[in-house]
Amino acid sequence: MFEVRDVHVAYGAVTALRGVSLEVRQGEIVCLLGANGAGKSTTLRTASGLLHPLRGEILLGGRPIHRLSPEAIARIGIAHVPEGRRIFPGLTALENLVLGASNRRGVRHGELEADLERMFGIFPDLERLKHALGWTLSGGQQQMLAIARGLMARPEMLLMDEPSLGLAPILVQQVFAVIKEINARLHTTVLLVEQNASMALAISHRGYVMETGRIVLAGTAPELLRDPQVREAYLGGRRAG
C-alpha cells in the first residue's frame, strides 16, 4: 500500500500542493487527472523524492519514505518515468535501458538479456535503434525509451508522467496495453498522470481528480467515467454541448 497523507509542497513562494491525500493499493492502476498546473506532476515528483513535502507524509507499506533521496526511493522499487523524455542524450538506447536496471543488485547477465528482449518485444523500434545515441531518436522514440528504461527497474511501483505525450495513436494504444499487461502479469502497481483521460480511465482501477493543488474527486474508474463533471472537463464532453 502506497499512501500520500496531507502533503503540502511549494516551489519557493508558490504553493503547488495544498494537502493532497491519496492511496494506491498493491497491484492497482490509479490515475491522476486534472488541468495543467493542478499539481499532478508535482505529486509524482514528490513521491519519487525529487521534491520534499513541507508538511504531510508519504508511506510505502507503512514506512515513511518522504525524507529519502530519489536514489533510495528508486532502490526500494519505485520507478519514475518523467514527463518530456528525460533520457540520457549522449548514451545509446541500449545503454539507457541497461542503466534503468541500476537499482537492482546482483542481476545476472542472462536475466538482464531476457528483460531487454522483453522490452524489444514491446517496442520493436528500440531494437532497431539500440546503438543509436539518445538525442538522435525522434520525440516519440525517446518517449518509448523512457518508458522501457523505467520498466527495466522491475519496479514494485511505477510512477508514469504522461506516457502518451507525443506518441502516434497506435503507439498510445500499445503503451496503455503494455501498462495494463505489466500490471496484470507482474502485479506492478501503477500511479499514472495522463491528459488522455479516457484512455487512462479505461485501464485504471481507480482515479483521483486534482484542481489547484487539491484532490477534488475520487472514485473507481467507471464512476469517474460517468461523472458529469469529469466528462465536462477532461473527456471533451463540452464538444457535444
Place this chain on the structure above:
Amino acid sequence: MSEAAPVKTTRRGRLRAVHVAPALAVVAAAALPLLFTSRYSTNLLILGAAWSIATLGLVVVLGYAGQISLAQAAFFGIGAYAVALGTTRGEMNWWLALAAGLAAAAAAGAALGMTTLKLGGHYLAMVTICFQIIYTLVATNWVAVTGGPDGISNIRRPSFVVPLVSAQRYAWFALAALLAVAGAVWWLRDTALGRAMLAVRENELAAQALGVNTQRVKVVAFTLSAAIGALGGAVYASGYLYISPDSFNFDHAVSFLAMALVGGSESVLGSILGAGLLTFLPEWLRELKKMYLVIYGCAIILVIVFMPEGLWGYLRLLGRPFARQAPPPAARRALRVGGRGTAGEEILGVEGLVKHFGGIAAVDGVDFVVRRGEVHALIGPNGSGKTTCINLLSGLYVPTAGRIRFLGRDVAGQRPSRIAGAGMARSFQNLRLFRELTVWKNVLVGAQRGGAGEAETRDRAAAAMAFAGLADRAHERCRNLPYGHQKLVELARAIAGEPELLLLDEPGAGLNQTEKQDLVELLRRLNGMGLTIVLVEHDMSLISRAATVATVLNFGRKIAEGTAEEVLRHPAVVEAYLGNREVALGV
C-alpha cells in the same frame, strides 16, 4: 470616463519614474566631483567611471547577447593606447585619436565576434582569452610603438567647450561620458536590436525561427561592446595621463567580468554598481594589508553564489513588493495574418525532399503542396520524419536534395531567419521560449519580423496578445507560467510576426481535452483570418476537427494524401498509424 482616469494616473506615474532616475543620475554625477575633492579620491572617481564604461560594454555582449567575453581589457587598452599615442607622438586632436581608437576596437571586436559564428560556450571563452593574451604580449613587446613595459606618459586631456585640464573638470567629463553610455545601453535594451540580443541569449534556435539574424546580432554585440570598452580606455588614459600594459592584462579582463557579474550583468545600474564597488572596495580594504585580497575574493564568490542575478537583481527582488505593475499593453488594431493572395493558390511546394543523417534517410523523397487557406496536417508514426520535415521547411536543416518553394521562390537551404522574414512562422515540439523574458518581450521579438518599425512592432505584438488572451499576463516571466500558458505564448509569438504560413509541431501535446478544444477554436479563428497552417499532431480528434487536408508519412515517405476524412480511413494509415480507429478518434 471613470475608466480612463486610473489609466491616466498610472501613465503619469510611470513617466515620473522614467524621468526621475536620469535626473538623479545627473545630479549625482554633478555632485560627486564636488564631494571627492582630494587628488586621490578624484582619481579614484575617474577610474571608477572608466571601469564602469568598460563594464557597460560587457552588459551588451554578456548581459544582453549572452556571449562570454574575457577580452574586455584588450579593447579598453586599444582605446587607451589610441588616445595616448595620438595625443603624444601623433600630435593629434584628442577627439580624432578617440575616433581612431573606437574604429580600431570595433574592427577587432567584429573580428572576434566572427568567431562566435562557429564557436560558443567555453570554446568562445578560450578564444577571447587568447585574444586578450596576444594583445598584452603585443603591447608589452612592441616597444617601438607602445613604449613597452615603460608605457607612455604625458598624455593630454581633451577640450570640451572648455579645456578639461583640472582633475575635477575631467572627472565631470568622465562621469558625463559614463552617463551617456549608460543611457545608450539602457535605451538599446528596448530596441529591435536589443530584443534580438536577448532572444539570442535565451534561445538561439527560436530566435532564428522568428527571423532574427543571430549571426549578425552576435557580431554587432561584440562590435558595440568593444567600442564601448575602448571609450572607457580613452577616458582612463587621459585621466591618469600615463598608461602601461599592466593596466590592460588578463587580470583586468577577469575583474571587468567580476564587476558585471557582481552588479548584475543584465542591468545598466547594476553594472555601474558592481564596477563602482569593486573600484572602491580595494581602497577601503587596503588597511587590512595582506588580508584584503582574501576578503575581496570571498566577497565576490559570495555575491555570485547567493545572488545569481547580482546585487541589482537582489535589490530588485527586495523592491518587488513596492513595484507598480505596468498596465497590460492595449491592442490598437486587430491581428492581420495570412497575407494577400487568392485562396487555393500554392503557398508551399515541396518536391523530392531528402534529408540524410549519416546513413539514415529521415526524409526520403517527399512531395506535397500546401495551398493558401488550408489547415494541412502532417501525420505519421513516430520517427516517420514529420519534425525533420518542419525543420527542413523552416531552414533549421539544409536538405540533402529536393526543392522547397515558398511563395514562388526556392528557399531550400536558406537561413532560417530569411525564411521567417519571408513570412513563415513556426512553433517547436518541445517549448523554446525565451524563458527569462516576459511574455510581452517574447511576443515583441516575434512581432519585429521583417524589420517592422517600433510602432508597428508594438501594434502587432499587442494584437497578438489580445488574440491569444494573454494581455493580463504580459509582464510575467515565461518560466513562471504553467505549461498550457507557455504553449499559448509560443503560438502568440509565432503569429505576432503576422506570417502567411504557420508551422505547428504538436501544439496539442500535453494539453487536456478542454485546452485542446480551445486550441482548435484558436486555429479555426486564425484560419478564418486567412492564415495557412501546417500542423504536425498525434491527436486524431484534434486533426479531424481542425485540419482540412492531410499528408501521411511513414519511414520518410508519403504513404497517403487527401482530405483529413479520407486519409483517416485509408487502410495503410489505419494499419501503420491509427491502430484502433475508434479509439484513436475518440468516438
